Amino acid sequence: MHLDEIDTPALLLDLDAVEDNIATMQRLLSGSQARLRPHFKTPKCPQVARMQLEAGAIGITVAKLGEAEVLAEAGLGPILVANQVVGALKLARLTALLRRGVDITVAVESEFNVRELARASRAAGVRAAAVIEVDAGMRRCGTAEPAETVRLARLLLEEGIDYRGIMGYEGHMYGQLEPGPREALIRDALATVRSHVEALAEAGLPPAIVSTSGTASVPIAAAMPFVTELQAGTYVFNDLHNEAFIPGHFQFALTLLTTITSVKERYAVADCGMKSLTNEFGPPVSPDGRLRAARLSEEHAIIVGDGVASLAPGDRVELVPSHGDTTLNLHDVYYVRRGGEIVDTWPVLAARRFR
Numbered sequence: 001m002h003l004d005e006i007d008t009p010a011l012l013l014d015l016d017a018v019e020d021n022i023a024t025m026q027r028l029l030s031g032s033q034a035r036l037r038p039h040f041k042t043p044k045c046p047q048v049a050r051m052q053l054e055a056g057a058i059g060i061t062v063a064k065l066g067e068a069e070v071l072a073e074a075g076l077g078p079i080l081v082a083n084q085v086v087g088a089l090k091l092a093r094l095t096a097l098l099r100r101g102v103d104i105t106v107a108v109e110s111e112f113n114v115r116e117l118a119r120a121s122r123a124a125g126v127r128a129a130a131v132i133e134v135d136a137g138m139r140r141c142g143t144a145e146p147a148e149t150v151r152l153a154r155l156l157l158e159e160g161i162d163y164r165g166i167m168g169y170e171g172h173m174y175g176q177l178e179p180g181p182r183e184a185l186i187r188d189a190l191a192t193v194r195s196h197v198e199a200l201a202e203a204g205l206p207p208a209i210v211s212t213s214g215t216a217s218v219p220i221a222a223a224m225p226f227v228t229e230l231q232a233g234t235y236v237f238n239d240l241h242n243e244a245f246i247p248g249h250f251q252f253a254l255t256l257l258t259t260i261t262s263v264k265e266r267y268a269v270a271d272c273g274m275k276s277l278t279n280e281f282g283p284p285v286s287p288d289g290r291l292r293a294a295r296l297s298e299e300h301a302i303i304v305g306d307g308v309a310s311l312a313p314g315d316r317v318e319l320v321p322s323h324g325d326t327t328l329n330l331h332d333v334y335y336v337r338r339g340g341e342i343v344d345t346w347p348v349l350a351a352r353r354f355r
C-alpha cells in the first residue's frame with residue numbers, strides 16, 4: 001500500500017529510521033560496560049522491543065504494570081518496572097506475572113513498599129525481585145541518603161525479596177537547556193548514584209544492577225564504570241524535544257500524516273488537533289522545517305511558516321511531534337513505512353496502559 005492510500009491523521013513509523021536509531025545507540029555503547037534496557041514508554045509496541053532485544057538490549061524497562069503485561073504476553077523481557085508498584089490491586093497483578101514465571105523486577109523506595117511487596121508475595125507464594133530507587137536529584141521518588149538505601153537493601157533481604165540493586169534517573173537534566181550546566185548536573189546526579197553504590201558495597205551489599213539515564217545522558221553515563229545498565233527510551237523514535245538535548249544522533253522515525261483542509265492568506269488548517277497530536281513540548285514541525293503547527297484545538301491544527309504559500313486543500317503533510325511519547329499514546333496503530341510504501345501496521349498495544 002502507498003502512503004497516499006491511508007486516511008489521516010495517521011501515525012507513520014519509518015522503519016529505516018528506527019533501525020538506524022537502534023544501531024546508533026548500540027554504537028554509542030560500544031566500549032562501555034553499561035548495557036541497554038530500553039524504556040518501553042516510547043515504542044509501546046512489542047515489534048519494536050523485539051528489534052531492540054535482537055540488537056543487544058538485555059531486557060526492557062517499563063513505567064507501568066500495564067506495559068509489563070503487554071511485554072509478558074509477547075514473551076519479551078526481562079522486565080524492570082522503574083517505578084513503585086503500590087496497592088493491593090497492583091500487587092495482585094504483579095504476583096500474577098511472577099506466578100507465570102515472568103522475570104520482573106520492581107523499584108522500591110520506602111519501608112512501606114518493601115513490606116507491602118513482601119506481604120503480597122508471601123501470600124501469593126512467589127518471590128519478588130526489587131531494585132531500590134535512589135533520588136539522583138530529580139526530587140521525584142527515591143531514597144535521599146545512602147544510609148537509607150543500605151537499610152532498605154537489608155530489609156529486602158530480611159523479607160525474602162530478591163535484592164537486585166539500585167536505579168536512579170537524572171530526568172531533571174531536561175530542565176537545564178544550557179549544555180554546559182546540563183552536563184555538570186548529569187555528572188552530579190551520577191555522583192549521587194555512585195555514593196549509594198559505594199555505601200552498599202561498604203555494607204557488603206554491592207548492587208548487581210545500577211540502572212540510570214535517559215537518552216540525553218547516555219554518552220556521559222555510559223562512561224561511568226559503576227553504571228551497569230541504561231533506561232533510555234526516546235532515542236528509538238526521537239522527537240523535537242529530544243533532538244534539542246542530544247542533537248545530530250538520532251533520526252525522526254515518528255511523524256503524523258495529516259491532510260490540509262483549509263488554506264487562508266497567512267495560515268493553513270490541518271485535520272489533526274490535540275486528540276491526535278500533542279504540543280506540550282512546543283509546536284510540531286514538518287521534516288523540512290517549513291511548516292509549524294502553531295496552535296492546536298481538539299481537531300484542528302493552525303499551520304504557519306513559509307511553506308504555507310504552496311499549500312492547497314487536500315494536500316497531505318507530515319509533522320514531527322515535539323513529544324512523541326504522548327502523541328503516540330493517543331493512537332492505536334503505527335503505519336510502518338519504508339520510504340513511501342506502507343509495509344505493515346503494528347498495534348500500539350501498550351497505548352494508554354497507564355495503570
Ligand SMILES: Cc1ncc(COP(=O)(O)O)c(C=O)c1O
Pocket residue numbers: 039082169171213214215216231232233234235
Ligand atoms: C525512570 C525513567 N527512566 C528512563 C526514562 C527515559 O528517558 P528518555 O525518554 O530521555 O530516553 C524516563 C523518561 O521518562 C524515566 O522516567
